Amino acid sequence: MFRQSRAVLLVMAMAGSVSAQRIHYPTPGLPRTAEGKPNLAAPVPKAADGHPDLSGVWSPDSRPLQVIAPSESIPFQPWSAKLTEERADGARGMDDPAAYCVPGMPKLLVLPYPYKIAQVPGMMLMLYEGFTTFRQIFTDGRALPKDPQPSWLGYSVGRWEGDTFVVETIGVNERTWLDNAGRPHSDAMHLTERYTRKDFGHLDMQLTIDDPKAYTKPWSVSENATLMADTDLLEYICSEDNKDVPHLVGNGPQPSH
Amino acid sequence: MRLLLALLACATMLPAQWLNLPTRGVPRTKDGKPNLSAPAPRAANGKPDFSGIWALEHPPCPPEGCGDYLGGPEFLNMGVHLPGGLPYQPWAAELVKKRSADQGRDDPVAQCLPSGVVRILTFPPPRKIVQTPEEIVILSERDVTFRQIHTDGRPLPVDPSPSFNGFSVGKWEGDTLVVQTIGLRDTWIDRNGSPITEAAKLTERFRRVNYGRLEIELTVDDPKAYTKPWTVTLKQEIVLNTELLDYYCNDNEKDAQHVSAK
Numbered sequence: 001m002f003r004q005s006r007a008v009l010l011v012m013a014m015a016g017s018v019s020a021q022r023i024h025y026p027t028p029g030l031p032r033t034a035e036g037k038p039n040l041a042a043p044v045p046k047a048a049d050g051h052p053d054l055s056g057v058w059s060p061d062s063r064p065l066q067v068i069a070p071s072e073s074i075p076f077q078p079w080s081a082k083l084t085e086e087r088a089d090g091a092r093g094m095d096d097p098a099a100y101c102v103p104g105m106p107k108l109l110v111l112p113y114p115y116k117i118a119q120v121p122g123m124m125l126m127l128y129e130g131f132t133t134f135r136q137i138f139t140d141g142r143a144l145p146k147d148p149q150p151s152w153l154g155y156s157v158g159r160w161e162g163d164t165f166v167v168e169t170i171g172v173n174e175r176t177w178l179d180n181a182g183r184p185h186s187d188a189m190h191l192t193e194r195y196t197r198k199d200f201g202h203l204d205m206q207l208t209i210d211d212p213k214a215y216t217k218p219w220s221v222s223e224n225a226t227l228m229a230d231t232d233l234l235e236y237i238c239s240e241d242n243k244d245v246p247h248l249v250g251n252g253p254q255p256s257h
Numbered sequence: 258m259r260l261l262l263a264l265l266a267c268a269t270m271l272p273a274q275w276l277n278l279p280t281r282g283v284p285r286t287k288d289g290k291p292n293l294s295a296p297a298p299r300a301a302n303g304k305p306d307f308s309g310i311w312a313l314e315h316p317p318c319p320p321e322g323c324g325d326y327l328g329g330p331e332f333l334n335m336g337v338h339l340p341g342g343l344p345y346q347p348w349a350a351e352l353v354k355k356r357s358a359d360q361g362r363d364d365p366v367a368q369c370l371p372s373g374v375v376r377i378l379t380f381p382p383p384r385k386i387v388q389t390p391e392e393i394v395i396l397s398e399r400d401v402t403f404r405q406i407h408t409d410g411r412p413l414p415v416d417p418s419p420s421f422n423g424f425s426v427g428k429w430e431g432d433t434l435v436v437q438t439i440g441l442r443d444t445w446i447d448r449n450g451s452p453i454t455e456a457a458k459l460t461e462r463f464r465r466v467n468y469g470r471l472e473i474e475l476t477v478d479d480p481k482a483y484t485k486p487w488t489v490t491l492k493q494e495i496v497l498n499t500e501l502l503d504y505y506c507n508d509n510e511k512d513a514q515h516v517s518a519k
Contacts, residue, residue, distance in 0.1 A: 021418045028391065028409045048301065055389075101369065101507045118389050122281075125387050125394060132371070133401045134394075136501075140281065151503035153401070232405070235420040239369040239507060 022231045027056075030229055031200055038229035040201020044163075047119055052163050052197045054117045054124065057232060058225035068110050068179035068207075068221050075216040080184050087182030094248035096177055097152070101238035103131045104152040104176030105169060106191055109207055109223060116233055124158050124165065129233040137167050144170055150187065152176060167193040178209070186213035201227040280309075280497045284468055291497055293469025297432075302390050305432045305465045310501065311493035312383040326381035331491060335375070335447040344484045349452055356450025364445055369506035371421040372397065374438055374459065375446040377404050378473060382504055383496050386471075393427060393434070393463075398501040406436050413439055419455055427463075434463040446477075454481040469495045 031042035047053040076084065086092060097104050103111070113130035122140040137158040148155040148171030156169040169191040178185060189211040196204045203225045210218040284295035300306040313329030336343035345353060356363060366372055372380050382398035393406040406425040417424040417440030427436040438459040446453050457479035465471050471493040478486040 023414055023417065023424070025411050025414075097508075100510065102505045118387065118392070118394060120387060120389050123387065125396075127394065127403055127405075132403065134396055134403045136396070142278075152505060152508070153503055232407075234418070235371075235422060237371060237421065 022234065024230055025232070026230050038201065038227070040199065040227055040229075042200035044197045044199060049121075051160050052165070053119050054165060054195055054197055054203065055119045056203075057114055057116045057228040058203050059114045059228045060112055061224045061226060066107075066110050066112065066180040068106075068181070068183060069219070071181075073219070074183065075219055077214055077216060080214040083184050084182050087177075092182070094245075096180075096182065096248075097175055098177070098180075098238075099244055099248055101131065101242065102152055103128075103133060105135075105154050105172045106207060106209070107177050107179055108133070108135070108153070109193070109205075110179050113236065114228055114233055115225075124167070127233060129236050131238050132233075132236050144168060150174070154191070161194075163196060165195040167191075167195070169193070184214060185209070185211050188213045201229075203227070277498060278500050283497060291469075293467065293495065295468040297465035297467055300388060300390070304429055305434075306388055307386045307393065307434070307463060307465055307471060308388050309471075310383050310385045310496040310499065311471055312496050313379050313381070314492040314494050328381040329379060329491075331447065331489060332376070332379040332381060333448045335379075335449075335451050335489060336487070338489060339487060343451055344487055345451070346482055346484055349482045352452060353450045356445075361448060361450060364448070364450065366445075366506070367512060369400070369510060371402060372399060373421045373444045373446065374404065374423050374425075374441060375453070375475070375477075377402075377422070378475075378491050378493075379447070383501065385501055393436075396501060398504050400506045401501075401503055406434075408434070413437060416440075423459070432464065436461040436463065452482050453477060453479050456481040471495070 031039040033039045045053045111130040116127040118125040124137040126135040137156040139158045150173035154169040154172035158167040192208040194206045205223045208220040284292040286292045298306045315327040315329045330337040377397050380399045385396040387394045391409040395404040404422045406427045408427045419442040423438040423441040425438040427434045441457050443454050460476040462474040473491040476488040
């Protein structure tokens with residue numbers, strides 16, 4: 001028995017060391033230390049327009065449970081607290097759009113998978129390894145639309161406040177969950193992401209959820225990330241061999257409010 | 258009944274509530290119309306700029322108007338313009354016959370799997386190209402997904418993990434971007450069920466003919482599935498004053514339980 005479990009552990013350890021066979025290619029332009037290692041403490045790179053350049057492949061530092069924040073720190077309205085409680089025991093697992101491979105905002109921001117930012121004139125393009133999906137954050141000066149058609153990712157515009165890139169998002173449909181714990185939102189949700197590249201290798205992000213119908217006051221969480229040097233995103237196909245769906249119970253994604 | 262017809266008529270006039278967002282920087286003729294035959298724009302590094310929203314060229318609309326999503330013929334049959342069609346190996350010809358007879362029930366996209374490297378260029382919903390000096394990203398409205406083409410000079414990897422999009426690198430030959438792709442999985446490349454295998458090597462030659470047109474000359478070299486390499490040109494037309502929508506295949510998906518893929 002003991003020998004067997006050691007063998008299992010060994011196999012698991014090997015699986016960890018070759019996990020997902022990430023591509024290896026030296027990231028162009030990445031500053032290196034004298035011994036050739038990525039210098040993540042090097043200064044923030046600048047885009048042609050003088051703003052910080054957020055481009056790169058980023059790995060979230062800690063989101064093991066894909067839970068946005070502990071319940072006691074969230075200013076629930078009574079109905080959103082009750083709904084979260086109902087969702088907590090898995091009895092409404094089918095209500096989670098991600099169970100159907102539709103991630104939605106802002107759950108996309110609490111996934112543990114890497115994401116890539118491509119900063120181009122007029123747009124901050126976010127490529128997410130989780131679900132192999134993307135968001136376009138328009139930076140061409142357009143305003144948020146007045147009444148956008150509700151969608152899974154909403155409508156996002158971004159602007160610079162000093163060296164911080166500020167993203168505002170509205171128009172997220174009411175079927176998305178904030179996180180795996182099933183925190184809901186209403187059609188009034190207004191999300192603000194604030195990205196600050198601290199140095200070459202570190203990107204801080206603060207997310208503020210302002211949704212007076214679902215929460216008594218705006219609340220914020222931080223999600224920091226570290227640059228993934230010398231590699232790129234993998235293809236993540238949620239629908240492939242998805243064995244979960246037949247086991248889920250509930251009614252399917254519902255408007256939460 | 259009349260009410261129903263009226264509703265239907267309204268519905269066709271407001272297909273999917275397309276976003277009306279004026280495209281910036283569109284060249285105009287003297288009378289203010291978009292000048293689609295203006296020269297291709299250039300990126301800051303002097304290379305042609307492929308950025309824009311593109312749809313596969315389709316036959317003219319019928320008098321009653323076009324539907325929402327217009328498919329070009331290559332979406333159904335990649336070899337539609339090749340004399341004799343695609344040069345299938347015998348097993349591939351049999352497979353396509355069977356897949357067509359089965360009405361495509363085993364098509365990966367029927368299970369909401371990715372459209373893959375080729376069909377991301379032919380699906381009726383449009384695609385958007387974002388170009389940086391280091392890469393070209395093809396954003397797909399269908400399933401809100403993307404494909405990357407690295408243009409930073411890196412070589413093709415030796416033995417990449419097979420994937421639906423494969424691994425693509427591009428290099429400029431004059432104003433043409435030549436893209437090579439390997440590392441593909443066995444999948445479908447058209448609705449008829451034409452296959453490609455893991456042995457496939459793809460070469461795409463992207464050329465923006467003018468402001469309004471992007472031509473992608475695709476050569477498929479896959480000796481397992483085809484008796485010889487073959488080449489088709491996928492002509493893309495620019496789509497102005499709109500934006501990609503959220504199209505998630507799995508949203509309210511009701512088909513999979515009825516198609517019973519084997």
